[in-house]
Amino acid sequence: MSAGGVGTPKSLPSSGPKSLQDMPHPLAGPSSEDIAGGELTPSPDLQLPRSIADKDLSLPNGGTPAGTSSPASSSSLLNRLQLDDDLDGETRDLFVTVEDPKKHVCTMETYITYRVTTKTSRIEFDLPEYSIRRRYQDFDWLRNKLEESQPTHLIPPLPEKFVVKGVVDRFSEEFVETRRKALDKFLKRIADHPVLSFNEHFNVFLTAKDLNAYKKQGMALLSKVGESVKYVTGGYKLRSRPLEFAAMGEYLDTFALKLGTIDRIAQRIIKEEVEYLVELREYGPVYSTWGGLEMELEEPLEGVSACIGNCCTALEDLTDDMTEDFLPVLREYILYSESMKNVLKKRDQVQGEYEAKLEAIALKKEERPKVPAEVEKCQDRVECFNADLKADMERWQNNKRQDFRQLLMGMADKNIQYYEKQRIEARSSDSTNFPVEIITSY
Secondary structure, eight states: OOTTTTOOOOOOOOSSOOOGGGSOOSSOSSOHHHHHOSSOOOOGGGOOOHHHHTSOOSOTTOOEETTSOOSSOHHHHHTTOOOOOOOOOOOOOEEEEEEEEEEEEOSSOEEEEEEEEEEEOOTTSSSSEEEEEEEHHHHHHHHHHHHHHOTTSOOOOOOOSSSSTTOOOTTSHHHHHHHHHHHHHHHHHHHTSTTGGGOHHHHHHHHOSOHHHHHHHTOOOOOHHHHHOOOOOTTOOOSEEOHHHHHHHHHHHHHHHHHHHHHHHHHHHHHHHHHHHHHHHHHHHHHHHHHHHOGGGHHHHHHHHHHHHHHHHHHHHHHHHIIIIIHHHHHHHHHHHHHHHHHHHHHHHHHHHHHHHHHHHHTOOOSSOOOOHHHHHHHHHHHHHHHHHHHHHHHHHHHHHHHHHHHHHHHHHHHHHHHHHHHHHHHHHHTTTSOHHHHHTO
């Protein structure tokens, strides 16, 4: 969030990698093992030979038949959004800022670059401080590389090509500053993540003087997990889905729907305020002109004109705050929910691959077939997705609580200040012995 009363949201800190299994699940409550009995019961047509059934090849975290509703409904999850106080942070060892946008005019194109400054004490970096310039497409390259190499993790969203609807000039000062703030938040979220911040591509992005050289090399050094995420189960329908992930999907759908509604209403309010502001600016000078014709009423009429002028300034500030602070946060979290849905989809694909392999084993005629190593590896991938996704969901919820707490309190303060200015102006105009009823309508 930008300045202007809202402030920069405090990011979740990190001091290095930690065990994801140690992180509590964000959807606290009875575990799916408690609800579903702890093991996935194969359907009658998927009974495995005893030697295979004795092995732990069940889906992690239990399951619920696909298409059935989860006990943890999305509405109950939405009610868990609490505006808690910021949590005590850990010592941070990686600081990243995006600042100083500059316009570059070349023969073939015109673009904006931003200075990315990094300060760190991590041994993975050769120097304690770096300062390089990056353009938007470089940030986009970084996000794509993170998605490739860390498919089990939630990658923060980038700002859209046009963050605010109606913006035509992408080189305008307002648009560039809005994008700079969004890019700064994007890098800070990665830097504060206990896994993503140690990614090789992130290190290259922060330190390499010539990023194009790495782009040409195609540094697609995928992790073992990344190499294993294959989209080969497109037509396979999941037999079961863990309860907590079904609830997570419902929550994200509802959350995105509610934010989308708020976003549309907020944009409509801003549009009406801008139209009202245009009329108000034309309205105020009329009283000054009138005062020039009525000498006895000149002083109170000039007071009304000045009051309307001050009201215009206050309304313009309030509208700018909503445009620069409120709308970008809504858009970011709408994109965030889409990113989380994509990770859930990948998790389902890996689960589908695992179930397909189990079914293939069950159809074999051998009475005691040997369990293929690839099946066990596939189960490990499902468990990896589950652990990483739950940990990232918790971090996202913590970020969301802090961001919306600061956003809503900041906007409330701005509205209070706006109406306080109107009250003061009304009293000031009342001292001119002009009917105050006229003034308070503004």
